Amino acid sequence: MPTFSSQDAHIHYQTFGDISHPAIIFSNSLGTNYRMWQAQIDHFKNDFFVICYDTRGHGESSSPQGPYTLEQLGQDVIDLLDHLKIDQANFCGISMGGLTGQWLAIHHPKRFHHVVISNTAAKVGQQQAWNERAALVREQGLQPIAATAAARWFTEHFIANHADTVAELQKSLAAGSAQGYANCCEALAEADLTAQIQTIDVPVLIIAGQQDPVTTVLDAQFMLERIAKAELFEINASHISNVESPEQFNQAVQQFIA
Incomplete structure (x- = not known):
């Protein structure tokens, strides 16, 4: 289980494929871990050096204060x-990982060839919420959140036809670190890049779920209008679109970074 120390955290990561190939790094959503990217790992590992990691407070990464x-x-x-x-990589992040991608494109543009931000917004949700x-x-643990996650993450059709996949993700969420999850909620409460995204000069692909109730197509269009080198791809899915529509997702990312 490879880990390394970053700031005050131990970050768990996994790599797949040949290190001599172009690098692509995947960043998970709130309440998931790197395994959410399995369909992308399988698709990209032959042509890319795939890097996946668990965001701090998630998976096998530590949950510092x-x-x-x-x-x-x-x-x-x-x-x-x-x-x-690795001097330069491609980046792909979803939801919380998409906000991370925007921050990276603003503050470390020279480190990234292309940035893909999926099912995200320049500001996700409201601070108070x-x-x-x-x-x-912190009071009740992650079980209540996990019990209602499916309706936020997936369409009714996907839930009905992929019960095992949905159950596995809910189980993973419930078993996670409540402290780490809460700490990331507080990061999202404060994160607001609405005024800064217009400085992004890296090529950006925005993937928006047409049935996403959390981060909408309107959120994606807001970013598209303000990021100079942005493209928008709409996908027929809800919030965790890389799991719900992996073929469409993979094709969009592949064409963009090619």
């Missing part, structure tokens, strides 16, 4: 690239 900041989440990615001695969720999780 919070609250966390978006800057910390982004710096963990830079420290991972430095640890692997995130702080209330953090307090709830």
